[in-house]
Amino acid sequence: MISSWTKISLKRVGTKNYTEIRVHINDMTYNYNIQHLIIGIVQFFVIVLLSPLFAGFIHKLKQRARGQKGINIFQFYINFNKLLKKEVVLSKDATFISNIAPYIVFVSYLVILLMLPAFYRYSLLGISSDVILIAYTLALSTFFMTLYAMDQGSAFGGLGASREWFLTVLSEPSLIFIFISLAIYTKQGRITDIFYFIQKGASNAFLYGVHSYAVSIAIPFLLFISLFIVSISENARIPIDNPETHLELTMFHEANILEASGKHLGIYEYGSYLKLTVFLTVMSLILFPYMAVNIYQIPMALIVYILKMIILCILIAGVEIVNPKMRVFRVPNVLSVSFILSLIAMILSIRGF
Amino acid sequence: MYELVLILPAAALIFSIFIDVLWMSYVQLIISTLVFLTVAAISLFFHSITVFFGGLFFVDYINLVILITVSVLELFVAFYSFGYVRTEIKHGLSKRKFKFYYFWKNLFIFSMMVSIMSNNLGIYWTGLEATTLATALLVSFNRTKESFEATWRYVIMCSAGIAIGLFAIVILYFTTSQVYGESLKSLSFINIMRAGSELDKNFLMLAFILALVGFGTKVGFAPMHNWLPDAHSQAPSPVSALLSGVLLNTALLGILRFYQINVSAGIYYPRYFLIGFGFFTILVSAFSIIKQTDYKRLFAFSSMENMGLIALGFGIGGIAVIGSLFQILFHALNKGALFLSSGNVLAVTHERKIEKIRNLSKNFPITGLMLLFGVMGISGMPPFAMFLGEIYIMFGVFKTNIWFGFLVFLLLIFIFAGLFSKILKMYIGVKDDENGRQNENRANSGTDKDNQDRGEIGVHPFMLYAPLILLLISSILLFYIPSPFLHIVKSASAEFGGKIIF
Amino acid sequence: MIMEKIAELFIILILVSVVLNVSSPFIKFAIKLYSFQSLMLAFYILMGAVHFNSINLYGSFVITVIFKVILIPYFLFKTLKKVKIDKEIDMYIGIPEAVVFAGSLTLLSNLIAQKIVTVGITFGAFVFTISLATFLIGAMLMITRKTLFSQIIGFLTIDNAIFLAANSITHGMPLLVELGVLFDLFVSILILSILILNLRRNAAA
């Protein structure tokens, strides 16, 4: 049995001055080399560091559209830093959950980002970046956030937790469906492979006129709309929730972290930016899958990535400005639209468009 | 040795007239043990049909099965009666009544033995009618209005039924007298079987039908069953056990004899009649059992169901016959345990209604558990031996038709549901507020101190052991069936054309 | 030949007594009729005995007279005296209807007898018809009448029908069997009488 286990062979390859770690067992090879690892790490840090910027940008856009002066788009970095310096106020009823939940929520977003390709074809955890895993890791973060909410025994916490799960129960299936539709569409299970596949197919089709892979515009478009709705609900954006308010009748996300303070609040806030970034990144990849395959394409890919993100930010801000907040029990109607769209996309992708 | 089986009950009958009740209980124990030992010895060394008392009586494989059943159950009933008599006398019944009890019970056993072992169908008839008469006064043992009505119904219906049976015997006699001439010989079962195909088929079948309806009344086939629940409910519990466990089988034996004759003459229609009556009996019992309010009636309906199943098995033939033969013994053991343990409850509380008995798990821990397990056993659940009988019958049923098998199983589920819901209510049910208060008042108003504690303490230990051992035996028989008995069953089933596949 | 005709007369008298039984609500009369009917049966058996010169049938005659003509009616009378019922009040169908019904049952049994009886029965289908009719009318008595006595009478009528059949289609059952049967019948009547008394006492109390 042990013989069939991992064989990690380290060898110097040719004249190139780096070590290639080749993980190969029986049949499958997934190439990792130092280059991939380093770029993966860089990619991860770039996204993590950029994420408050995107959130700030959306905020700024919204404020400007309302005719306000608007915050500094780097304001959220400052907020985060300030929160870290503050003391943590814990409830008397708080248990160990209050101490670990912020970390777990934050870390689960980090782990998702570790799996996610943004502008480079490989991510650090690309080998295990299964789409279902990503969806369930999101659920893990929700799980701990709601536990945190209920930990202090405040009335708002329970309310927030209840509403958060209400949303998650409705949006999580959509999310899984979207991911699985992607997986079925491309016949790939890993998110890195999925987008590489789409990219390759698209480039083959449009650049070289080779239809070696099935290429469709309709399916990604459907999935994009569907994912857009889901991400609005998951990220507590306006038609469904309002992240800027603290009015108990309208709170979803904020009610969960109402009791958080100091560094806990800081990493919660940062976590919400990360989550937004995750969704935006996936959307950007569906919208226009362009990832660097080698090191020379990275600057171009990075620029394209940021451009796409800006477009998406504008889109989200636009939606937030145009729409009023909707009644809670109208949310299922909207989310069911997203669910059905992804279902149609899945059926279409099965039948080979 | 064979004669002893008849002589010993007769001796007990005579003893019961002259000896005091408490002494009689010892004598009864000894004699029952002796009868059991005799039958055990017979079945150990049995190899072929044996005739005795000048050809009037005989033992073959089929009646040996029933003989074993009778002797085993009788032994335990004797055990139980030992305690029962003492408990009831302590509770204020007169000794004279129990002298009666022993007399009629022994007469019942004696006439049943006569009936079972008779070679002559006329004597079989006489014995069967005698069992009706002997048990009639036992059914009215309590001397209440209900018990007298039950007895009346019992005697009238069974007598009318058995009169029809007599018609069957007359027609059979007419048929056989064509071959053997008019003498005692032409009623001899062995002779008739030997004549077999020479007999007139139309008349044989007519005889079978009359016997089926006539003796079937006594077996408790629906729709002639109406006497059965009442009689079983009103008789003293040990007698109920005997009625249900062996008397019904004795009546069934008559039908089987006619069936055998028909089969030997090459007539195959009778099996459909057996299947029809068996199935209809199960059906009626399945839809009546849930509406019963008296727990002994409940078991009576279960007996009906099992007789229906046995008849079904015999009618289907083949592998099902083995199941039916097993079922005869196993049902007697299990039903005996049920009636005897319900007798414990009855002896102390003097309540027949299910709704009046609650929370047996507290007041009657052992008895309650025995009732629970008994019901499981009677529904054909392991670790009780009826599982074997039932599954072998069902093999046959499924062999004839799968959907018929499903239907029978559905009815069995109904019966189980009915039985079990009632018993479970007795076992751990909680009284309604009103009923509870009522019962409390009655308990307080009772004068007898022994009646007041109303628990298992008031019961003679023998009354606990007898059903317990019966259940144990039933449980052991599932895992190990003594090979002599197995041999008997195999040979008996061979007479119905049964084939055994192991 | 003449013997046969006389025998037929006895048989007809049995049927007539049964029909009379149906037509009358009086219990005392019914018991008397039963006694008469049993006597006719006994005479019929006696005719057979003389005809075939069978000792079996002679014995049968004797025990029939003892049990059916004398002992059973005697005990029934005795019980009746204690219970003090003289008339059947509750009936499910009225007397005229019952009589018509009895007639049609006779026709039915004739039909059945014609159908069944194929091979040599001593006196032919006639006896079979009568015994079957008696049987069915007895059953009708049992079903339609509520008084316990009438049920007993019905039962006894059925029994007589079977005896008639037994003694006509065969030359009587073996004596041993017949004795046993009659003894059982007698005991059952005894027990039923006891039961009637007890039930009456219970109802009165």
Place this chain on the structure above:
Amino acid sequence: MNPKYNGIYRYFFGCLSILISALFIGLSFYDSKQEFIIKSSFINFSFRFDALSLFFVIFISSLSIFISIFSIKYGDIYDKKPSLFFYSFFFIMSMIILVISNDMLTFLIFWELMSIFSFLLVIYEGSEESRRAGFLYFLMTHIGTILITTSFIMLYLKTSSLSFDYYKGAAGIMILAAAITGFSIKAGIMPFHTWLPYAHPVAPANISAIMSGIMVNMAIYGILKFLFVFGSGSGPFLGIILLVIGALSALLGIMYAMAQKDIKKLLAFSTIENMGIIFMGIGVSYWAKVENFKSIEYLAMLAVLLHVVNHGLSKSSLFMGSGLIDKYTHTRNMEKLGGLSKKMGQLSVLFLIGVMSISAMPPLNGFLSEWYLYISLIGSVLTNNLYMVYFSVIAIALLSLTGAAAGAAFTKLFGITFLGKPRTENAENAVEPHVIERIGIAIPVFLCIFIGIYPYRIISALNAVIFYLTGGTVSSNPFSAVRIINARPFSLYAPALIAIAFAAASSAVFLYLKIFSSGKKRIFETWACGLDEKNSKAQYSGGGFSSSIMKVFSSFYSSVSEINFEKDVKKYFRTKSVYTEEINDIFEKYIYIPAEKLYLKLSEIFNKAANSENINVSLGYLFLSLIVCFIIYIFIIR
């Protein structure tokens, strides 16, 4: 019986079941192909260790060892009636013997023994509630047994043998359908689940743990045996039916779980959910077997077996935990609990991990099996089979909904019970459970983590079973991607890697915060809008937690709720108002209760007709049946 020695039964039977279970484990490791027959005069009892039964023997034995350790201490509240320990010992034994039995009579006998002992344990408490639960349970399980018996009878008639050795490939669709229906009653699959939410809560907690963690899996054993060993490999629609029924019961199970107040009832409904998930796996696997998609078959089978193990471990630990809550707070009602985490710190950690595992949170084992199921479902979508595509799409939808709802339900369970302020005095007076009790829970919880993070050992062990059932294996390699329809690697979930990533990221974050943030902490009361902070009633209640989700899925429930106010009080200043809510099972309401009523009505008619009090009618029946027989006779002889 001297009450002083009551504890002896507990210790004796506890140790005995540990010993014998250990013995069986040893036996199964010692030689994996044992076969022995106990010859009796009439029936032979034959036993055999094959890969499947070996797996189940080890599964049952090890779980019952944990539970026995737990109940050695936990059982002291039941010392007054020591029959508990006796019954539970035989309960465990009958299950172990059940899975090694190799002929139908032995199987049926021990199957029924298992039912009987579990029934006796269900009614152990002797309350009215337990009577109802016990009756329903035993009736349903009897119906199940009869269906199983039916299928065995048909097998016997087909092969004319009692031994399982001759049944390979003999079972046609009819037999399989009967057997599956019978077993799914035991498993608590949706139309037949009604007994389960009643029976599991009323039993003592260790018994609930056995019933829910082990006993329901016996049904899975039976189904696997029938479908994959006895099955003739026909009827792909059977697989589809299993898939759909499984998906429905998974969804409805968790939806009902969410609505419960009673902890054990919630867990019981969650058992229905998990059985549904297992059924989905079996359905996919069987369908793939019939349609000859090998890799999907293996993957789905792995999902099934893994989920059996995972569910067994986590559910039994949760039931044990709920028993401890019951023992130390004397209530199982969530609305009366709260804040237990402060009083029962270690238990709450164990419970949290159990809850995470059962609601399939990623680095733990629950996710692993669900992942395999997802993959096999995606695979069956990719096969492009005409019907299966749609059904598996529906199944994916339902499964994803189930996963999310499970998260909600278990957040409710953990949050309402362990977090916040204690709602009643019961919860306030809780204390940390005894160490042996904690150990009993800790072992399966530890195994949950172990399997979740490092599943390769158990997968390579399960490969033997998968090989026995399907003839292939799944790679147990940490870095080998799964393939579903063609040879191309499809996807990979490397739990160890994810766990390492989690650990690394959390330690990085922790270090970062340690360095860059202030370590100051202040303990202060929760802000309650200025109201009295002592008021624990201000917290969200369990009912409130799930009400919004229930409102969306209201068609699944038939709930009746009403609010009663005191009369004659000023409208806006009521001192008291009572809110009652009753959540009814739709199956119970629309199928079971009408069926029962129909039966009772029919019996009433029958009873009136057949069991007349009137003797004349009875005599009439007698002669009528004579005449009917006569007429039939005349027709027969012509």
